[in-house]
Amino acid sequence: MPDWILHLDLDQFIAAVEILRRPELRGRPLVVGGDGDPTKRGVVSTASYEARAFGVHSGQPLRTAARRCPDAVFLPVDRAAYEEASAQVFATLRDSGAVIEPLGWDEAFLAHPALRRVRDPEVFAQEIQRRVRLSTRLDSSVGIGHTKLQAKTATGFGKPRGVFRLTAENWFAVLGDLGTDALWGIGPKTSRKLAELGVHSVRQLATASDVELAQVFGPTTGPWLVRLANGGDESPVTGAPWVPRSAGQEHTFQVDVADWAEVRDEVARMAADVARAALADGRGIARVVVKVRFAPFFTETHGRVLSGDADDETAVVAAAMVALDRFERRKPVRLIGVRAEFRSDDA
């Protein structure tokens, strides 16, 4: 029997962290997002299960959430608090002796010697849930599989507070008739494109032709889609520390900005911020990319490569200004962003 891989996902993570410090909110519909003002631009980061019952979900505009659930409590996003809770969870997982591969704030793949060749990985999964709850008071769900994709997909069927096992044995029984967007990595666009080819279900995708899909989706993506439908490949859980490829900032204005000088000032300020943070981390910047979202909702990006010897804040800001000058459109601006792409040869 191959080794087991676990995937742990905290239940309604952000909402749960808020409830821990405001116990009076337990059992109430709670929405965390933006700056907590549901009349402003912003989206839902996490809704509590009570709010989800009203049709509120992650990614939804706060205004919509307020309309669907007027009695919900709205709170601003507090990154620092979630990062701290997240670090505690990962520390607990590592203390168990597991190899941990984090996937964002509230998820991780897990491999452990105790999972080698056992018949009942559920016992270990429940022990992990218990430890996380004990040290952080947070509930989680755990998926079990022989591949990361199996484990990750299983977790959703265990929520909340449950454990679910998904292997080649029950993969098609559980997923076969579901739409292709049930798979991790297939979103609405790809799902629709597949449907146009007559591929509607996971089962159909699993037996689709690599060659045909390669023609439509490209040589890498096409065959990968078929592999997904079959439960994924054997990439191992890696404990190697994550090295970011890029870092940046974005900001959506509450009111569209028509004054280009104001846009310039804001881009310069953000570029300086991004450069300072990157250089403080010892990362060299290879390229700066400026993003502008014009009203009503049209996004354009332009970048500028930095010469190898010009790696200071001033050079980064100057490069951002050059990139910004390549935008020709002059419409009201909804969002601006600055992203630094790091050199890969340094840590």
Place this chain on the structure above:
DNA sequence: TCTGGGGTCCTAGGACCC
């Protein structure tokens, strides 16, 4: 459903070189 902010990876097309 008037659409955040943090990211990653892949693709297509053009430039450029031999």
Place this chain on the structure above:
DNA sequence: TCTGGGGTCCTAGGACCC
């Protein structure tokens, strides 16, 4: 000097995820 073919790099955009 009517126009091949392959490789690589860069750029912008698309799609997806948490």
